[in-house]
Amino acid sequence: MPVKLTAPKAECLLPVNGVKLGFAKAHVRKPDRKDVLVMTLPENSRVAGVFTQNRFCAAPVILCKTHLNETAGIRALLVNTGCANAGTGEDGLKRAKQSCDALSALLNIAPNQVLPFSTGVILEPLPVDKVIAGMPAAIENLTEDNWLNAAEAIMTTDIVAKGTSRQIQLNGKKVTITGISKGSGMIHPNMATMLGYIATDAAVSQSALEAIIQYAVNKSFNCITVDGDTSTNDSLIMMATNLAGNAEITETSADFIVLRDALTDVAIELAQAIVRDGEGATKFMTVTVEGGKDEAECRKVAYAIAHSPLIKTAFFASDPNLGRILAAIGYAGIDDLDVDKLDLYLGDVLVAEKGGRAVSYKEEQGAAIMKESDILVRVVLNRGSENITIWTCDFSYDYVKINADYRS
């Protein structure tokens, strides 16, 4: 079950001026399930995206990058679940194009004004006829207050729909931000995420939006892992409809940081929600590594801990078998690491100091913290001033069950 995560209420996902959402049950893989989402944007919207670094990136990812390069006039997004359209070669690209052609004809726009997204099983052909057949129904129910339905329409093994909203002031104008995301397994985003869509009605320049998405992704989706598997389809999209009436934000605007931080805050909440809904998760773990020489080495240590099946199963068992954390730090790949300088904390309890068990540490302290559902692991390397924080979850029977059953 998700760790302290419930679906947002429909009325808490605020409409973003100009962004309409419609869904359909298109039977892509399973019956009676919302599995196609269409989003439309008004003219003059800005759109920026970041995508998976997996070399087997999916056909829709290739097409998204092409369309974003070809035109500044993106007007629609199309998402299907049930099939990732990845590992499908030339034929997969053809099918992704067919879906863009069909939607553009229905909306009276150009095919490259559509961004396509797919998520689901890899190595199987996209049933593009079913996706196309679902489009009219999705277009029929396009409205601005459909964000919760949209969040539900992009779920795969997710248990909980994920979305959040913020409102901020820019030059005295109220600006709304709403985002949704999906993801639960195959979560170790590399320069992107599973699927995330964040929209605002702020007026913002294209280059400012691109700066913001890079900043936000590095603080959010690039700081989570469930199982260390980087997906073929990770995509994060930020959209700005330019309808809030504020003066256009550029990188030099006084309010640039206000907008950047609000969008980043939404991205972090959506990314954390993916971990809280990680496949089989029973614990939400925050891993902080401090005192590194650079961010890269902090990241190595944090991910060595977050990817260790031995650590993740010990957390599942609420067993303070914390020597496994030292082992992971030791193999994280810092060749000149002096373990005698290192401190390890669980929550605020000092567990290891100078590379060995802390004299003050009592097993009962570790056991008490391990019973919590939100746990902080803090490593102090004491060799520099850089630090990083990432988020992950434990490894349970249900992770195995979900992934042994996923296609059945």
Added chain:
Amino acid sequence: MPVKLTAPKAECLLPVNGVKLGFAKAHVRKPDRKDVLVMTLPENSRVAGVFTQNRFCAAPVILCKTHLNETAGIRALLVNTGCANAGTGEDGLKRAKQSCDALSALLNIAPNQVLPFSTGVILEPLPVDKVIAGMPAAIENLTEDNWLNAAEAIMTTDIVAKGTSRQIQLNGKKVTITGISKGSGMIHPNMATMLGYIATDAAVSQSALEAIIQYAVNKSFNCITVDGDTSTNDSLIMMATNLAGNAEITETSADFIVLRDALTDVAIELAQAIVRDGEGATKFMTVTVEGGKDEAECRKVAYAIAHSPLIKTAFFASDPNLGRILAAIGYAGIDDLDVDKLDLYLGDVLVAEKGGRAVSYKEEQGAAIMKESDILVRVVLNRGSENITIWTCDFSYDYVKINADYRS
């Protein structure tokens, strides 16, 4: 349950002239369990070792390296289970030294003629008094035909004792090789293994023995993984007692390769046995990556597959959800990988060609192979002439159970 692996019969583990083994039930962690092993070697034996690259290497590992540097006259090995004596700082080193001091006094040798080894829980103090109290009983039963008892005395979460023997001819003299190993979880050796001991009565020079151990470890223990966790205590020791009567083998001897390959063969069998007895394993997977530009990139791809929880759980379920293998290849870290050139085989069935699903592939073919307990995954990169083969196991409910319960 172990995958096609049963314990060797006592009479199949052949005595090695000059090597005596004795064990004790010393109650290090659990009652009524063989948990201390003493091995003795005759004068003029050669000993070589390789050890974990984990920066948190255990106190006994540090001491082993020191003693091997200080003296060519190693005469005894001491192993305890139940406590790894890792993450224990200065105090851990002191306790490891105490155990060497005690054994050397009983055997009338110098402390640095003893190599100490520990395996078990990390971050807990070694109960050195218990280990020392067990020594007289172990010395009492020192015999040359005690290899199976020795293999049992070094087990932790292992279900099956692991050992094997070979006999070869060197210059017309019969030479015996016997080895034992232990390990089941925290298995991703890096330049070493969990615990492995291989002895021969061959006469071999020190430099030839060191060349052989490096060769053998790279073909065996450095080609396995259970869970990607590199232990703090990995150690592989090769011993040659020089009693077989053959002319001393050096790197330039005609028979150097005969001895090297026989010792390597034993190392591979012991390494594979660890995977077959991997925690919770139900499948033994051979991952071969061919056609790489260099061995390093083949290794990256092979380990990305072997470490992926999504792939390992699919194999547990006998589900040919093979797109997950493409995803792992894609994130393995080969930046200029052209996926359109890549082929993937399961057993001898072509699953993917030119980066997409093979036209000839039928799901029933994949499903049939997935039901086997020994499965070959073969990736052809088609970008060079290097290749590598590694071995791993699947990821089951029992892996989680074993590691959630291990300390209880």
